[in-house]
Amino acid sequence: xxxxxxDPGPFNVPEGATVAFNCTYSNSASQSFFWYRQDCRKExxxxxxxxxxxxxxxxxxxxxxxxxxYISLLIRDSKLSDSATYLCVVGPGGYQKVTFGTxxxxxxxx
Amino acid sequence: NAGVTQxxxxxxxxxxxxxxxxxxQDMNHEYMSWYRQDPGMGLRLIHYSxxxxxxxxxxxxxxxxxxxxxxxxxxxxxxxAAPSQTSVYFCASSSRLGGSYNEQFFGPGTRLxxx
Numbered sequence: 001x002x003x004x005x006x007d008p009g010p011f012n013v014p015e016g017a018t019v020a021f022n023c024t025y026s027n028s029a030s031q032s033f034f035w036y037r038q039d040c041r042k043e044x045x046x047x048x049x050x051x052x053x054x055x056x057x058x059x060x061x062x063x064x065x066x067x068x069x070y071i072s073l074l075i076r077d078s079k080l081s082d083s084a085t086y087l088c089v090v091g092p093g094g095y096q097k098v099t100f101g102t103x104x105x106x107x108x109x110x
Numbered sequence: 111n112a113g114v115t116q117x118x119x120x121x122x123x124x125x126x127x128x129x130x131x132x133x134x135q136d137m138n139h140e141y142m143s144w145y146r147q148d149p150g151m152g153l154r155l156i157h158y159s160x161x162x163x164x165x166x167x168x169x170x171x172x173x174x175x176x177x178x179x180x181x182x183x184x185x186x187x188x189x190x191a192a193p194s195q196t197s198v199y200f201c202a203s204s205s206r207l208g209g210s211y212n213e214q215f216f217g218p219g220t221r222l223x224x225x
Contacts, residue, residue, distance in 0.1 A: 032212070036214075046214075089214065091207070094210075095160040102151070102152030
């Protein structure tokens with residue numbers, strides 16, 4: 001089993017739609033969780049951290065389910081500018097490596 | 111703060127040549143890492159370091175060496191370039207957060223072509 005798994009997509013959704021991505025992780029000792037956004041051929045940039053109680057930033061909501069070992073990202077009222085690849089990132093406990101998922105591609109269609 | 115800087119931005123090598131990709135951060139981050147990203151693919155971890163003097167292999171370490179003599183710098187050496195190493199290389203760093211790591215800050219990348 002991969003350490004971090006994401007559905008690669010692509011997810012093609014119309015403007016204004018709500019879309020959700022899930023990401024599962026295998027290491028139950030993982031302690032920090034993030035969602036990143038990557039535009040074509042650019043460096044990934046932090047979208048939001050994921051907290052145990054769930055958190056929201058405008059149209060974006062992130063949740064963590066430790067029991068089932070997954071994190072989720074919900075995007076409401078999709079904009080054309082949301083088209084990108086979304087990467088989930090899992091930080092280990094201790095001094096192990098940080099692990100990136102392979103990313104889910106989102107295309108928002110006019 | 112310059113954040114994470116990478117040099118060069120673009121590089122063309124011939125098969126068999128060696129070179130060093132530079133990465134530096136001015137945020138006093140303990141964790142640094144190198145990734146490669148091939149067209150249409152995800153990030154793949156090459157090497158990482160949890161502090162000065164400590165390095166470890168990622169999932170695709172073959173053909174690359176690293177060292178971490180200072181907190182700030184984490185150079186990546188290509189020993190004998192091959193066409194399969196044509197890729198975009200990203201360096202990233204992060205600080206400790208409790209028992210884990212904070213968000214990763216990325217450099218702008220080095221676009222490497224091996225002929």
